[in-house]
Amino acid sequence: MGGGQREPARGPTRDPARPPGHDPEPPTGPPSPGPDPAAGAPVEVVAGVIRDARGRILLARRTQGRDLAGLWEFPGGKHEPEETPAAALRRELREELGIEAEVGDALIRVPQAYPHKRLRLDVYAIRAWKGPLRGLEGQALAWVPVHKLADYPMPPADIPVVAALTQPAYYLVTPSPGDDDTAWLSAFERALDGGIRRVQLRAPDCAPDRWRRLASQAAALADRAGAQVLVNADPELARQLGVGVHLRAAQLSQLRTRPLAADLPVAASCHDADDLAAAQALGCDFAVLGTVAPTPSHPQGPVLGWSGFESLREQVSLPLYAIGGLGPDDFATARHHGGQGIAAIRAFWPAD
């Protein structure tokens, strides 16, 4: 299975609006006249993921006196209207680092609203580079192992970028087990063999005792495969099994605090801006947002489409999986609209 499946990273959860140790300076001076910049067209920004021979990734620290000063970012900058993204990125890396870069695959394009502006951060892998790399604008540089990226305070738009580099592209939501537990467990094992590394165990119509037994067996299989597990809606069962919990949207308004310790993942299903804001405020590690396209299981519900997904994505910096009538073929589209990847039941559940 393609799409950059990797080990899930359980980095510390930050309030993305206030990264630890580095409060970005608020905009200074009198309010500018004219239209609200936060409501205008997004500023187009390109950035590159540059690796060294050991696979470490280059971060640059934003210098004092600039917007978001002190935070770490992927090198790059604003895109001139007449440039292609690749040409803009080559120019920025030449100006900032003195290197000649070969721009590779698109990683993710993150729409992000900041209090004073809107941004679209378009991030590419750098396939190759040459030249004596150094900070030509006085910026500090750091080569960071991939699993340590989440420790660096970054602007909100970079949180989905780090997730795209470190967390699974696909999120399997299990179907109900019907009446055959053995067949369900064997299909689950085949999904893991196929490369699934993040799973929501969900069976709303299963009796509690049977579900506890089945979820425990599935969690053991996932553990052996190195996959991360979250159980649907039940923090108590999650604690008993030592796995994460995936909250229903309706639970978000009932919880005041994150229901599990920081070393266990918490996620949520979201349908609108209020759900997303609540999930982020609760300290969820990621969320699932939909319905993006009509699906047989939710034929009546409102459909966001990709433009609806993107405009909701802009309001939070949580990694977001797109759900609803989607499968692996939609992965590149999800990334283009700021999604971490795809969540699905049918598309990731092996056929008999």
Ligand SMILES: Nc1nc2c([nH]c(=O)n2[C@H]2C[C@H](O)[C@@H](COP(=O)(O)OP(=O)(O)OP(=O)(O)O)O2)c(=O)[nH]1
């Ligand atoms: N290069 C880069 N910029 C980022 C990242 N994340 C993020 O929010 N940004 C923001 C910071 C800036 O507002 C904008 C990039 O603009 P820039 O680096 O060319 O600009 P600048 O300091 O002159 O920008 P500004 O103060 O006028 O906003 O994108 C990132 O990972 N890399």
